[in-house]
Amino acid sequence: MSIERVLWEQDATGLAALVHKGEISPQELVDAAIARAEATRPDINAIATPLYDDARARAKAVDRKLPLAGVPFALKDLGLGIKGVPIHGGSRIPAFTADFNSVMVERYLAAGLIPIATSTSPEHGLRLMTESARFGVTRNPWNTGHTTGGSSGGSAALVAAGVVPAAHASDGGGSIRVPSACSGLVGLKTSRGRVPLTPLVSESWYGMVVDHAVSRSVRDTALLLDLTHGADPLSPYAARAPKGSFAVAAARDPGKLSLAVYRKSPLGLPISAETLAALDTAVALAREGGHTVEEIDLPYIGxxxxxxxxxxxxxxxxxxxxxxxxxxxxxxxxxxxxxxxxxxxxxxxxxxxxxxxxxxxxxxxxxxxxxxTARFDAVLMPIIAHPPLACGAMxxxxxxxxxxxxxxxxxxxxxxxxxxxxxxxxxxxxWFTHWPAIHNVSGQPSIALPVHVTAGGLPLGIQAAGRPGDEETLLSLAAQMEKLSGWLKRRAPLKVPA
Incomplete structure (x- = not known):
């Protein structure tokens, strides 16, 4: 099996295990990721700045005992300081080049991850489609005529295309969950204060912006949170401390949970039949897992x-x-x-x-x-009101x-x-994204679950929102749904490696 095929098939945890066993080297993984990045680049247009030379140098020097040693990664071209790397924020304003790394970047590097590129974003993350005058249109690997969502659409496209198994993302109004819903990925919007934005800023958009990642698997999402969470000395506040490891939470049975489902549009706008079918799929999976599900209304969210x-x-x-x-x-x-x-x-x-x-x-x-909603362990609701839109539709x-x-x-x-x-x-x-901002305002964690594929072959995920500071329950529920649904085996059909 080719290294590219291994990269395309495995999640980050699986690739790191192969490095730890000596069955594959960081250099091989990085070279395969760079080759696939270039092969798919004309199709998806998801790279802002290639970091290939630096990635190859890091791959040679990385400590192979680190948790994610040698695993290729991408960093979003927005809201980070990356020493010596231009950050454009998807804008034609001259790029900002920091002489420091953000705390999150340092934690990614300390975990052994190898950034191979920065990923595209719409201008300053303001659109939930990744299209900008600076970088053009980023396209969905499932169907390149459609959007991969935004604003972390470049990261989502690179993961869905099998270039990297996970990538940094941020979310101020749905920018982790919308791309995940459009691209068949897991995307956790963390609790406010769970991960630091320092030293670039203390908080962004009145505390509504959070950083984390998009990934192929729940276990990757959990492990990445274990490796990056926690306030630093410059953080203005911190989320409630977890009871244990997020990875352990993702690996355990969630027990019998009390769930709610919210179906209405807070804007009173149309919701597609496919979106409601995706929500029904999530409800069915929850009931298959032994959980109770109660319909609720949130009339004051309007x-x-x-x-x-x-x-x-x-x-x-x-x-x-x-x-x-x-x-x-x-x-x-x-x-x-x-x-x-x-x-x-x-x-x-x-x-x-x-x-x-x-x-x-x-x-x-x-x-x-x-x-x-405190009596519920999680609330299920849509993320996108329609299947992934055609590029330029907004x-x-x-x-x-x-x-x-x-x-x-x-x-x-x-x-x-x-x-x-x-x-x-x-x-x-x-009109495409009625719900995600709700939990940016409340500061609650919310995870995108890729439960559905439309009749046209496009992913359509929904979200489960938890109590403030309780990512552990969400990860446990998500992992169970992952197992029941089989979504982990789904891959975008773009340039499938031999």
């Missing part, structure tokens, strides 16, 4: 909640554009994409008091939801493009104070 989320993000984008202008020494409004510019201007228009009020309303609603067209152009060129951002117009733009931004 359009006002989502509008407050959008306003808080807009204010964060305005602040980001100010920080970028300070970094490069000039205004950057002309270098960002139109939608980013409009969102930033909306953020500038909102007063500090309005934003503070919105964040406080979000937090109050989150507290209510946490309290009212680009504004016709009247939508006219409105966006008017808001931009005529600087008519003030019109967004008109609630129906604001609601219209919110719906156009979120």
């Amino acid at each position: 359009r006002d909640f989502m509008a407050d989320f959008c306003k808080s993000v807009a204010s964060a984008v305005a602040g980001m554009m100010r920080a970028e202008a300070l970094r490069v020494g000039r205004p950057v409004t002309g270098e960002v994409e139109r939608a980013t510019r409009v969102l930033g201007r909306l953020g500038e228009m909102l007063s500090a008091g309005e934003v503070y009020d919105a964040v406080q309303r979000l937090n109050a609603t989150a507290r209510r939801m946490i309290e009212e 680009d504004p067209k016709g009247g939508d493009e006219l409105i966006e152009n008017m808001l931009d060129k005529l600087r008519l951002t003030g019109l967004l104070r008109i609630k129906p117009l604001f609601g219209q733009l919110m719906d156009k931004s979120l």
